[in-house]
Amino acid sequence: MKNLKQLNDRIISRVNVNLKEFDFDTGNFVENTLDYKKMLKFFAFYGITAHHPIHFHFMESNIAGSYFLGKCYVKRSAVYKTDVRGDELKRKGDSIQCAKDIPLQEDEFISIKDSLLYKTLVHNYSHNPESPEEFSIRNTVSAHYANIHGTTIEGSFLGPFATVDLMALHSCIVGEFSYIQAEELFHQRIDPGTVWIKNEDFNFQYTFKKEVLDNYVGITDSHQPRGMIYDFVQQREGDYEKIFETVNPKPLKAPANSAVSRFAVTKGDTQIGENVLVAQRAFLENAEMGGGSNAQENSYIINSKLAGLNVTAHGGKIINADMGLKVFVGFNAFLNGKEDARLVVGNNCIVMPHTIIDNDIPLEIEENHVVWGFIRNKKDLEKNSIHVDKLAEHQGKLKLGRMTFNGSGRKFFDAFTGRIEHILEANGAYCDDSSNRGHAQDDQKIAFNLIQPYRTGKKKGIYPEIQINP
Amino acid sequence: MKNLKQLNDRIISRVNVNLKEFDFDTGNFVENTLDYKKMLKFFAFYGITAHHPIHFHFMESNIAGSYFLGKCYVKRSAVYKTDVRGDELKRKGDSIQCAKDIPLQEDEFISIKDSLLYKTLVHNYSHNPESPEEFSIRNTVSAHYANIHGTTIEGSFLGPFATVDLMALHSCIVGEFSYIQAEELFHQRIDPGTVWIKNEDFNFQYTFKKEVLDNYVGITDSHQPRGMIYDFVQQREGDYEKIFETVNPKPLKAPANSAVSRFAVTKGDTQIGENVLVAQRAFLENAEMGGGSNAQENSYIINSKLAGLNVTAHGGKIINADMGLKVFVGFNAFLNGKEDARLVVGNNCIVMPHTIIDNDIPLEIEENHVVWGFIRNKKDLEKNSIHVDKLAEHQGKLKLGRMTFNGSGRKFFDAFTGRIEHILEANGAYCDDSSNRGHAQDDQKIAFNLIQPYRTGKKKGIYPEIQINP
Numbered sequence: 001m002k003n004l005k006q007l008n009d010r011i012i013s014r015v016n017v018n019l020k021e022f023d024f025d026t027g028n029f030v031e032n033t034l035d036y037k038k039m040l041k042f043f044a045f046y047g048i049t050a051h052h053p054i055h056f057h058f059m060e061s062n063i064a065g066s067y068f069l070g071k072c073y074v075k076r077s078a079v080y081k082t083d084v085r086g087d088e089l090k091r092k093g094d095s096i097q098c099a100k101d102i103p104l105q106e107d108e109f110i111s112i113k114d115s116l117l118y119k120t121l122v123h124n125y126s127h128n129p130e131s132p133e134e135f136s137i138r139n140t141v142s143a144h145y146a147n148i149h150g151t152t153i154e155g156s157f158l159g160p161f162a163t164v165d166l167m168a169l170h171s172c173i174v175g176e177f178s179y180i181q182a183e184e185l186f187h188q189r190i191d192p193g194t195v196w197i198k199n200e201d202f203n204f205q206y207t208f209k210k211e212v213l214d215n216y217v218g219i220t221d222s223h224q225p226r227g228m229i230y231d232f233v234q235q236r237e238g239d240y241e242k243i244f245e246t247v248n249p250k251p252l253k254a255p256a257n258s259a260v261s262r263f264a265v266t267k268g269d270t271q272i273g274e275n276v277l278v279a280q281r282a283f284l285e286n287a288e289m290g291g292g293s294n295a296q297e298n299s300y301i302i303n304s305k306l307a308g309l310n311v312t313a314h315g316g317k318i319i320n321a322d323m324g325l326k327v328f329v330g331f332n333a334f335l336n337g338k339e340d341a342r343l344v345v346g347n348n349c350i351v352m353p354h355t356i357i358d359n360d361i362p363l364e365i366e367e368n369h370v371v372w373g374f375i376r377n378k379k380d381l382e383k384n385s386i387h388v389d390k391l392a393e394h395q396g397k398l399k400l401g402r403m404t405f406n407g408s409g410r411k412f413f414d415a416f417t418g419r420i421e422h423i424l425e426a427n428g429a430y431c432d433d434s435s436n437r438g439h440a441q442d443d444q445k446i447a448f449n450l451i452q453p454y455r456t457g458k459k460k461g462i463y464p465e466i467q468i469n470p
Numbered sequence: 471m472k473n474l475k476q477l478n479d480r481i482i483s484r485v486n487v488n489l490k491e492f493d494f495d496t497g498n499f500v501e502n503t504l505d506y507k508k509m510l511k512f513f514a515f516y517g518i519t520a521h522h523p524i525h526f527h528f529m530e531s532n533i534a535g536s537y538f539l540g541k542c543y544v545k546r547s548a549v550y551k552t553d554v555r556g557d558e559l560k561r562k563g564d565s566i567q568c569a570k571d572i573p574l575q576e577d578e579f580i581s582i583k584d585s586l587l588y589k590t591l592v593h594n595y596s597h598n599p600e601s602p603e604e605f606s607i608r609n610t611v612s613a614h615y616a617n618i619h620g621t622t623i624e625g626s627f628l629g630p631f632a633t634v635d636l637m638a639l640h641s642c643i644v645g646e647f648s649y650i651q652a653e654e655l656f657h658q659r660i661d662p663g664t665v666w667i668k669n670e671d672f673n674f675q676y677t678f679k680k681e682v683l684d685n686y687v688g689i690t691d692s693h694q695p696r697g698m699i700y701d702f703v704q705q706r707e708g709d710y711e712k713i714f715e716t717v718n719p720k721p722l723k724a725p726a727n728s729a730v731s732r733f734a735v736t737k738g739d740t741q742i743g744e745n746v747l748v749a750q751r752a753f754l755e756n757a758e759m760g761g762g763s764n765a766q767e768n769s770y771i772i773n774s775k776l777a778g779l780n781v782t783a784h785g786g787k788i789i790n791a792d793m794g795l796k797v798f799v800g801f802n803a804f805l806n807g808k809e810d811a812r813l814v815v816g817n818n819c820i821v822m823p824h825t826i827i828d829n830d831i832p833l834e835i836e837e838n839h840v841v842w843g844f845i846r847n848k849k850d851l852e853k854n855s856i857h858v859d860k861l862a863e864h865q866g867k868l869k870l871g872r873m874t875f876n877g878s879g880r881k882f883f884d885a886f887t888g889r890i891e892h893i894l895e896a897n898g899a900y901c902d903d904s905s906n907r908g909h910a911q912d913d914q915k916i917a918f919n920l921i922q923p924y925r926t927g928k929k930k931g932i933y934p935e936i937q938i939n940p
């Protein structure tokens with residue numbers, strides 16, 4: 001186990017150096033998080049398909065429970081039950097859009113070095129024009145259920161359930177349950193519960209009240225998560241562990257043009273429509289997935305019905321809800337309807353990332369609305385939603401409840417709807433027999449290779465070096 | 471699937487060139503053997519322990535169902551459910567004994583190129599002084615349950631249940647159920663059912679009657695195996711397939727100093743003593759494994775009791791038998807006692823490789839005997855056994871039934887007992903707390919990595935290139 005302990009010490013010292021101005025000791029988090037027994041218990045795996053370029057290189061790392069699909073390099077890191085993907089890696093000759101289009105000189109790859117990613121999702125769809133070929137995560141620690149999404153990152157700490165989206169981050173601390181999409185940040189500390197979307201055209205900001213946040217996602221003295229959302233995922237952890245115990249579990253019945261990952265949990269009366277993608281580590285229980293819907297990694301859909309073309313982003317949770325057509329539910333949103341107080345969301349609604357809806361009486365969100373923040377009832381909804389037409393017409397400053405907006409509402413709306421369309425297309429929601437294939441069609445025939453660490457000796461817990469090429 | 475078909479064609483043409491003098495078409499065997507569906511169904515795996523140097527390199531091959539432990543290189547080959555091992559690979563600085571000791575310049579590795587090994591065991595403990603660093607198998611096809619044991623080999627065809635042992639083989643055909651250990655052979659065709667052990671000190675030979683052989687291991691026109699022994703293993707094939715369906719099956723209860731492979735089948739009331747090794751793909755059903763016993767790959771021990779320090783070599787089968795202390799059962803021996811006609815084998819007996827005992831009335835072999843050939847009853851036994859003392863005293867020619875011997879009985883006996891001691895030591899039969907560790911102790915904490923081929927596209931059935939280093 002000697003090498004694994006050295007690995008952690010090295011990661012801690014690297015991250016601490018980057019964060020020294022904040023007087024932040026990552027060791028406090030790391031030493032209270034890593035369960036060495038579990039790091040030995042789970043296998044890592046990688047997918048092989050004819051549709052993704054296979055290049056993996058894992059060195060001096062523990063990658064227990066993690067999943068790799070695209071070109072990926074991991075060195076001196078602990079990547080524990082992290083869903084790294086890479087099925088949207090750019091290829092040589094592709095361009096990254098910037099002031100000027102920048103063509104890639106070689107295939108893009110994901111590189112994770114000197115980092116600890118603990119139950120973190122990395123799903124690259126990167127936009128960093130400074131290193132288009134390398135999606136890099138360095139000297140970084142991210143806590144439980146953080147999402148590193150299209151964000152190159154170095155020297156940073158992400159708290160539990162934090163999301164960094166389509167940006168670049170240098171020497172920053174991102175508080176628990178914060179969502180940021182702010183182009184590029186240097187040496188900043190983001191308060192917990194901040195939802196912040198900013199570019200040259202607009203600036204959206206919402207911050208959860210401390211007492212609300214504490215109830216849903218708090219942290220202990222050692223930065224361990226606590227609160228209702230953490231309890232919710234913890235209670236379902238055992239179901240994922242069972243998945244690791246069978247090599248080829250009996251798949252859920254699904255149409256030929258839909259993909260249900262064998263590493264997803266599916267329970268109860270769950271039904272899958274056409275062109276549906278259910279990603280690994282998604283959790284479906286009594287879920288009705290309408291045509292073209294997707295359930296992304298770490299999403300939970302329980303006792304709920306999705307009408308069709310629904311996007312449930314990474315970490316999104318939908319419980320006791322009826323979702324209309326083409327409803328988007330953002331990262332880590334927590335939609336907690338009750339058995340006797342269902343939540344109804346109308347067609348074309350956009351539920352912003354990190355939204356918490358926790359209604360104890362029936363609640364309906366009318367169609368074509370954008371919603372955010374913390375909502376328990378109809379009254380909260382008034383201050384936490386806007387009709388898409390009204391948003392699209394808006395220009396300049398807007399304050400609604402705890403939300404502030406400045407800039408072009410049209411551009412904000414277009415950015416969201418454009419992205420939703422991209423997600424639907426990429427996931428194969430619009431596939432017909434001859435064209436518009438996506439993950440729902442291409443990810444069906446994945447072969448999974450399972451790899452494990454040394455079980456004894458000084459390398460105990462470390463994986464042998466492994467290189468895979470086509 | 472295109473590449474997989476090309477692979478087979480290439481192997482066939484390579485082997486045929488080497489065997490052209492015999493007018494032998496390997497294609498006849500290969501084309502009737504390979505079941506492409508099965509080559510996609512099973513995963514290959516390799517073991518990681520702190521005790522074996524890990525270096526694997528697999529290229530342009532299908533290695534479905536096979537198991538790798540030591541340093542191994544596989545290129546342009548189909549290695550299907552083959553137990554390659556390599557836990558006795560020599561290291562840099564070790565010597566190979568020859569006229570003069572030859573020190574190794576680098577760690578030994580197993581190299582398999584342009585070959586098809588179909589349910590074949592490769593377990594190297596090589597003695598080829600010409601290439602001490604490379605245990606090489608090239609341009610070779612081996613059929614069901616053949617054993618390539620310590621034998622470097624090129625341009626050859628091994629029939630079903632054939633064994634080549636501690637030698638070197640060039641452009642040879644070895645008939646079904648033949649066992650040869652004859653130093654080095656060039657361009658020879660070995661008749662089916664030949665048991666031949668030869669060196670400068672002695673020459674042992676036995677050949678099964680054709681009609682007897684046909685009953686136990688025959689071949690069809692396309693060199694596919696048939697007969698009672700093949701039916702016996704075929705009937706139990708399903709039990710092995712189940713092993714592939716769970717990642718970490720519940721292990722059989724065994725003492726801390728014993729190892730039962732998670733890829734072994736264990737059924738009924740099976741009991742494991744101290745310092746016992748049960749290798750992958752061993753099959754135990756109502757088996758009592760006395761202290762220090764081992765059941766090697768592809769061995770079957772059914773309704774039988776092994777008193778202790780028993781060696782059951784690769785492919786050995788023991789059914790309805792009571793085995794005394796330190797009984798050795800050689801490769802592919804078939805000891806077929808009946809429920810109402812048990813077979814009793816006394817202490818220190820040596821059952822030669824490829825011996826068939828098939829008694830319909832109770833039969834007892836007295837202690838300290840060497841037995842060989844085909845035995846159904848007491849009368850057969852007289853012509854197919856010799857007391858070890860009598861053997862050790864013998865010098866010169868000896869003919870007994872269908873067996874001929876010439877040379878030093880003492881050296882023949884010493885060679886066998888020396889080898890049995892080596893096997894017991896290497897497997898950890900003599901381990902006490904502080905010393906004499908072997909496979910039974912070191913193989914317990916193996917981590918297994920499971921790898922699979924492409925499931926679609928032109929590479930369907932071919933494994934991605936994979937390199938693993940410590």
